Amino acid sequence: MSQRRVGIRATIHDVAAQAGVSKSLVSLVLRDQPYVSAEKREAVLRAVDELSYRPNSVARSLASRHTHTIGVLVLDLHNPVFVEILDGLHSGADDPHLTTLLVSAGGDSERERRLVLSLLDLQVDGLVLVGHRLTTETVTQVMAEKPVVVVTRRDVRRRGLDTVCNDDRAGAGLAVAHLVELGHRNIWHLDGGRSAVAQDRRLGYQDAMQTHGLGAHTTVVGAGFSDDAGWQAAGAVLDAGERPTALFVANDFSALGAVARLEQAGVRVPADISVVGYDGMALAAMRRIDLTTVAQPLHAMGLLAARMLSARIQDPTRRARNTVLRPALIARSSSAGPPATADARSRER
C-alpha cells in the first residue's frame, strides 16, 4: 500500500508499491516498452488509475534529456497576423504529447532575450521565433544550443537557421498589378519604415511600378505598421498638391488607418481612392472593413515552421532551408477602378 500523504502527487514508487512490482517495471509500462507480461502491465495500469498517477515531467525530462516541449516566441499577440501563424503552428505540431510554450514580450528586445533564455533553461527541444527583435548575437547563441526556426523575418540568414517567410517583393508586385489592371496609373505607397519587411515591400512596389512603365508616378510616403501611422500618412497624401488614385499600404492595420483618414476628409474609398493593404489578417475580411489585401499564407507558414522544427529536432544535422512562400491578392471592396476624371487627368500627362 502507498504511504503518500494527501494532496501530494503519487510518484512512480507509489504506483510500484501499489501494483507490487518494481519502479523499473512501472517505467517500462508507462513508456510502452515490450517484454512486459500482460498481467503485470494490467496491474500497473490499474494502480496508475487508482492513484490517478501522472508522471512528473520535470523528473522525466531530467532523466531522459528531452522535454517534448517546444518554445515559441511571438513578436506581438495584438497583431492577429501572428496569432494566425500560431494556429498553423499548432496544427503542424500534431504530436499530442508535444507541448508548445508561448511567450511574448510585445517587441521589447531585452525582455525577449530573457524569455528565450529561460525557455532554453527549461530545456525546450526547439524554438520557433514568430517575428522577434533579438540581436543576431542572441540568435546565434540560441542556435548553438537548440534548433531554431524563424518565421516572418528573412533578415537573419545564417548557416543552420531554418526560416519561413513570404515573398514581400512579389507580394507588392501583386498589389500594383491588381491596381494597374483596374486602370490605375498614379499609385502611391505608404511604407512601413526601416524594417527589412518594409524595405522589401517598398522595393517590390518600386520595381513593379517600373515594370508597368509607371516609374514617373512612383511615390513613397513614410508611414509605419500601425493604424495611426496609416492615418498620419494618409493625411500627408491629402495635403499633397497632386493626388493618387490608389494607395498601396505597408500592412493591413496601417491601411485601415489610411482609409479612416480618407473617409474623414470626405474622400470615398474606393470611389475616389482605392486602398490595398498587406498581410491578409482575418480581421480585414470583416464586413465592416472588407479590405483588399495581399494575403500571406499565414496558416501554411506556421504549419511549415512546425514541420521544419520537428524534422530538425529529429535530425540536427539536417541542412537548413529558407522557405519563401508566395502571397496572393484578395480583392475586396476597398479597391475599384479609378474615378473617370482622375483617370483622364492622369492620362493627360
Added chain:
Amino acid sequence: MSQRRVGIRATIHDVAAQAGVSKSLVSLVLRDQPYVSAEKREAVLRAVDELSYRPNSVARSLASRHTHTIGVLVLDLHNPVFVEILDGLHSGADDPHLTTLLVSAGGDSERERRLVLSLLDLQVDGLVLVGHRLTTETVTQVMAEKPVVVVTRRDVRRRGLDTVCNDDRAGAGLAVAHLVELGHRNIWHLDGGRSAVAQDRRLGYQDAMQTHGLGAHTTVVGAGFSDDAGWQAAGAVLDAGERPTALFVANDFSALGAVARLEQAGVRVPADISVVGYDGMALAAMRRIDLTTVAQPLHAMGLLAARMLSARIQDPTRRARNTVLRPALIARSSSAGPPATADARSRER
C-alpha cells in the same frame, strides 16, 4: 579544468571544477546565500562567466520543488480582449524570475484539459485561466493540485477558487443609461447566447429597461459573440416591422457585424440607429471603427489576477476572493441622439 564536450551546456560541476570549489559552494553563490567568502564568490562568478553557465532549471525545479513558472490558459487569442487581459497579467507578474507559460486551445474543451494537465505535469506553481471551457470536474481536479485564478467567468464558484471578472449586469445598465440619456427609448438588445456572460448582459439590459420605464420596448434578438452573429441579428432587426433607434449588442465584435449590416442596408450609424458594444477592446477605438462600448477594465483584471495568484502561491491557506470590477462606458461616434422622426414616433405610443 572542465572536461565538458563542446555544444553541451556546462553544469554546476564544471563550474565547481573551474573555480576550484565544491558544487555546494557554487550553489550557495548562485542562490545568493550568506556565509561565502568574497574571494570564493568572485572565483565562482568568474567561472560562471567563462563557461557561460546557466543553471538547468529542470534540475533546479526537481530539487527545489518549485519552478517559478505560472501557467496561463487563454480561451481565444484571436479575441483581443483576452490579449489585453494578458498584458495586465504580465505587468502584475513583476518578478523578473517568474516565467509565464501561455497555452491556448481555441476553446476546444478536451484540448484545454490536456494542456492544463501538461502544465501541471510541468510543475507550474500556479494557474490562471483567462476564459476557459473546462468542465467543473477538471477545474476541481486542477485546484486540488495548484492554486488557480479564473478571469472573466463568474460561473465557476467554489471554495478556494479566486476569480476576477467585471460586473456584466451593471455594464449593460451603463449602456442602456447612456442611450436613454441621449434620448433613446426604443432600445433593443442583440444577445450573446447561452453563456453565463451573455446571460448577465441580457439580464442587465432587461433590468435597466424596466428601471427606466421602458419595459414595453424591451426586445432581445438572438445573436452571438462573433462578427457574423451581429450581422445576422442586425438583418433580423431590419426585417422587423418596427425598428429600434438604438442597439445594445453583446460584445464589440458582434456590434461591428451589426454596424456593417445596417450600413449595407443604407441605415446610417448613428444617424438612424445608434450602436453600443461591450468589452472595450482596443480595436474598437480604431478610427475606422470608433465604436461606443462598455469597457471592461481588462488590464486591471489581468493585473489583479496575477497578484491574487502570487498571494495564493505564497499562502495557500489564504481565503479565496471573488473580485468583481466595474466596467465603464466609453462614448464614441457609433452613438448619438435618435433621429427626430423616430424619436417623435416612439413618443406617440
Added chain:
DNA sequence: CTGCAGTGTTGGAGCGTTCCATGACACGCG
C-alpha cells in the same frame, strides 16, 4: 545434458540541482 536465445523483471547508477548535517577554523570570554 549443455548452451543459447528470447522473454520478463529488477536494482542501482545516473540526470543537475538543492539542502541538510557536519566539520574546520577563528575569535572572544570566563
Added chain:
DNA sequence: CGCGTGTCATGGAACGCTCCAACACTGCAG
C-alpha cells in the same frame, strides 16, 4: 586553557524519473 559562537566550506542524500547491466526463467537446438 577550554568552550561556545559565528563564519565558511563540503560531502552526500534527496528530488522522481530513465536506462543499463544483470539476472532468472523457459524452451529448444545441438
